[in-house]
Amino acid sequence: MRARAAVLTEVKKPLEIWDLDVDLPKEGEVLVRVAAAGVCHSDLHYIQGDLTTVLPAVPGHEGAGIVEAVGPGVTRFQPGDHVLFVFRAFCGRCFYCLNGRPALCDFSNPLRRTGRMFDGTTRFHRDGQDVHHILGVSCFAEYTVVPEQGLLKLPDDIPLDRAALVGCGVTTGVGAVLFAAGVQPGDSVAVIGCGGVGLNVVQGAALAGAGPVIAVDVVPQKLEWAKQLGATHVVNAREHDPLDAIRSLTEGRGADYTFEVIGRVDTIQQAYEATRKGGTTVIVGLTPQGSVLPLDPLDLLRAEKTIKATLYGTANLPRDIPRLLELYRLGRLKLDELISRRLRLEQINEGFEAMLAGSVARSIVVFDS
Ligand code: PAD
Numbered sequence: 377m378r379a380r381a382a383v384l385t386e387v388k389k390p391l392e393i394w395d396l397d398v399d400l401p402k403e404g405e406v407l408v409r410v411a412a413a414g415v416c417h418s419d420l421h422y423i424q425g426d427l428t429t430v431l432p433a434v435p436g437h438e439g440a441g442i443v444e445a446v447g448p449g450v451t452r453f454q455p456g457d458h459v460l461f462v463f464r465a466f467c468g469r470c471f472y473c474l475n476g477r478p479a480l481c482d483f484s485n486p487l488r489r490t491g492r493m494f495d496g497t498t499r500f501h502r503d504g505q506d507v508h509h510i511l512g513v514s515c516f517a518e519y520t521v522v523p524e525q526g527l528l529k530l531p532d533d534i535p536l537d538r539a540a541l542v543g544c545g546v547t548t549g550v551g552a553v554l555f556a557a558g559v560q561p562g563d564s565v566a567v568i569g570c571g572g573v574g575l576n577v578v579q580g581a582a583l584a585g586a587g588p589v590i591a592v593d594v595v596p597q598k599l600e601w602a603k604q605l606g607a608t609h610v611v612n613a614r615e616h617d618p619l620d621a622i623r624s625l626t627e628g629r630g631a632d633y634t635f636e637v638i639g640r641v642d643t644i645q646q647a648y649e650a651t652r653k654g655g656t657t658v659i660v661g662l663t664p665q666g667s668v669l670p671l672d673p674l675d676l677l678r679a680e681k682t683i684k685a686t687l688y689g690t691a692n693l694p695r696d697i698p699r700l701l702e703l704y705r706l707g708r709l710k711l712d713e714l715i716s717r718r719l720r721l722e723q724i725n726e727g728f729e730a731m732l733a734g735s736v737a738r739s740i741v742v743f744d745s
């Protein structure tokens with residue numbers, strides 16, 4: 377089968393649109409016709425080389441589609457099923473899975489490390505050359521092959537472009553608040569970085585009944601969106617020192633919970649400073665591989681702060697993703713408002729440019745068929 381895909385051939389270069397040969401799914405694998413794929417900053421980290429992977433490769437990890445074919449031994453899915461990609465395929469049987477933490481499951485480590493399927497081969501090729509997978513998803517392609525453990529079944533009534541966002545940004549952001557931090561009604565929350573993921577931290581804080589919810593960004597439009605998603609106060613970090621602003625909105629103490637949703641050491645430090653004594657700093661942003669966070673342990677101790685990090689919103693994926701979709705159905709979780717721009721696959725680099733320019737909450741690649 378042939379499929380067009382956006383391919384990362386070299387770091388710091390735009391993605392190229394290639395016509396690929398896509399193999400049929402092997403044992404335990406599923407061929408998915410991709411319907412929509414969100415443009416997440418984590419993909420940009422691969423493009424910029426802050427996260428490394430085997431190249432050439434097809435990025436894209438936030439997406440949804442329809443099962444086209446299943447390989448031998450696949451029992452959970454059949455052609456026609458609507459599915460969500462999970463960028464941490466999980467076995468469902470190990471210690472972490474049984475304790476509600478599937479994103480920590482080691483099952484998919486070989487996929488991420490090698491950019492290949494479990495049998496050591498790729499399902500994408502061009503002119504006989506292997507093209508690799510990223511995070512075992514690679515949904516910037518018309519068709520992709522994934523292990524069945526990397527899919528969750530979606531209900532048919534949720535539009536696939538809206539559902540796609542739940543594959544990463546929504547679950548990560550809302551989950552950071554509800555599942556990682558466990559924010560309670562009336563807790564004060566500050567969110568540093570209100571892009572596609574940070575806006576979901578804001579809406580997660582609103583869902584949790586937090587207040588104040590202080591949104592910090594450097595782009596005025598992001599702050600407008602943050603207000604629409606439930607921020608009670610906004611701070612433009614280009615105009616005001618976020619630390620002063622957060623402290624003055626929390627009786628001088630700092631927030632109960634601060635979230636860093638950019639992926640920079642300096643803003644993680646800022647979030648830590650803006651956390652009150654006894655409060656919690658939550659790291660959501662992915663810093664470049666090898667970064668070091670300078671931290672005075674005595675300061676941490678004297679202030680009794682907690683530093684937490686969250687992968688995939690610390691969500692129990694098969695339990696929590698259906699819950700989030702139900703909240704969307706009930707009008708409690710906003711998804712439509714998060715999509716600023718729909719792109720054709722050929723326009724994908726514009727999605728990354730718009731992300732860097734700060735002009736979109738999320739862009740989403742929508743496939744024709
Ligand atoms: P994005 O580019 O849409 O958002 C980043 C936001 O930060 C933008 O709105 C910027 O304007 C804003 N910003 C930049 N500099 C500053 C500053 N100095 N002060 C305040 N705001 C600033 O990215 P995203 O929302 O898609 O992703 C955010 C991070 O989250 C990124 O590092 C991504 O890789 C990471 C992520 N983590 C997980 C996880 O499991 N932890 C999952 C998905 C994404």
Ligand code: ZN
Pocket residue numbers: 416417418419437438544545
């Ligand atoms: Zn992502």
